[in-house]
Amino acid sequence: MNFLKYDVAIIGGGCSGLMTATAIVKNNPKLKVVLIEKNAKVGRKLLATGNGRCNLSNEHISPEFYFGSCAKHLHNVWEQYNCDFIRKYFSDLGLLTVSDNEGRIYPVSNSASSVLECMRNYYHYFGNVDELCNTVVKTIKSGYLLECIRTDNDTVRISAKYVVLACGGKSSPKLSTDGLGYDLLNSLYIRTSVLFPSLVPITCNDKLLNLLKGVRIKGNVSLMIDGNIVARHNGEIQFTEKALSGICVFQLSRLVNEYFMSKKQTDIKIALDILPQFSKQECKAFLVSRVQHFGKYTLDNLFDGLLQKKIALALYRKCGITDLNRKSATLNKKEIQLLSDTLKQWEFIPTSASSFENAQITAGGIISSEIDFTKMESVRYKHLYFGGEIIDIDGLCGGYNLHWAWCSGIIVARAIGG
Ligand SMILES: Cc1cc2nc3c(=O)[nH]c(=O)nc-3n(C[C@H](O)[C@H](O)[C@H](O)COP(=O)(O)OP(=O)(O)OC[C@H]3O[C@@H](n4cnc5c(N)ncnc54)[C@H](O)[C@@H]3O)c2cc1C
Secondary structure, three states, rough: OOEEEEEEEEEOOOOHHHHHHHHHHOOOOOOOEEEEEOOOOHHHHHHHHHOOOOOOOOOOOOOOHHHHHOHOOOOOHHOOOOOOHHHHHHHHOOOOOOEEEOOOEEEEOOHHHHHHHHHHHHHHHOOOEEEOOOOOEEEEEEOOOEEEEEEOOEEEEEEEEEEOOOOOOOOOOOOOHHHHHHHHHHHHHOOOOEEEEEEOOOOOOOHHHHHOOOOOOEEEEEEOOOOOOEEEEEEEEEOOEEEEEHHHHHHHHHHHHHHHOOOOOOOOEEEEEOOOOOOOOHHHHHHHHHHHOOOOEEEEHHHOOOOOOHHHHHHHOOOOOOOOEEHHHOOHHHHHHHHHHHHHHEEEOOOOOOOOOOOOEEEOOOHHHHHHHHOOOOOOOOOEOHHHEEEEOEEOOHHHHHHHHHHHHHHHHHHHOO
């Protein structure tokens, strides 16, 4: 049994915990800080973000892109801790960033490891931060005294004046975030809202997915409930064996999962518009003229040059057209109408809520009434702070969630001051 004494103990060496440690060093390098991490190394999930490129913020940070009970308390936060602030903050740590044409911010190096390195370098060179990896915090006792277990089964006790809970959520447990932080919250009677996965592929029951798997196309995706469009996003749609995927699909997944949790019996559909550059009328006119021009072609070749082969094949199947050796000129008015309608509104039925397995984020978490938002401090326990995904706030895909992980870490560090 080891006994260690620190000023600040940060539970979770993920995105928010790393930033908390860095920001504490910026404010007061003398504070003795320990970053306690279950994994063998800190920042495991950070390295996986943005497909290894780390989409660390977004030029369009705004309350409307955040959800959960805490989102409405953060209007003022986004004014102060906006995208320029975060870019400048990272630039002071030595990390240069660029934005893409959709306002997403990435490191100039195009590598998530640069983000990790700049924080670790900073706190190792300028501060007094120890990383204690392969260590799980099991209990938090008042005082504060943390009881930890190391992977070699050794136990460690850590005393600290300030404790930061930055344990992440339950999303992507393969990256070792399996919701341990919620056990700690339960033991402290800190309330959380219902947890569910967000930013995740949407499972659909459709035989055509078998044919379409592996295909990627650009288009619009709409969530329709009872025939009304409730949300729409544009981007790359990816087909997998059992699900629709891609960032634009992820953006709808929170609403789809909420729908299934509500056990509503209403009608739910995902509609793809795979020719968004044409209006409905233009699409039909275009198809009519294509049939006139290429009437001699077999149906198998009618869409060559316009659609990927697998998409064309699935489109015909969806419309019940089976003989692809027919001449295009034989398409009747009804078939042309159906093909053109399907190109503009190709419907898939989501079948179930998605699991946490492939989710990027956990919706739900510590509810707003448990938090003093000026400091991200617990209202029940003085000097106990929260950061990142463990809180009941989640954002759209596009750098919004990491932006929150950084900002909450900086707010905590400023509150701890010194
Ligand atoms: C594949 C993927 C890609 C993503 N890409 C992006 C992106 O490009 N842009 C974006 O904005 N967001 C992205 N996200 C979301 C983003 O990763 C999260 O918002 C962010 O990691 C949350 O930071 P956090 O510090 O709260 O949690 P995490 O980064 O998950 O860190 C929590 C850490 O706490 C540790 N821990 C938990 N409990 C304990 C305990 N009891 N004792 C010790 N250690 C503990 C865990 O091991 C973990 O390392 C992505 C998520 C995934 C899964």
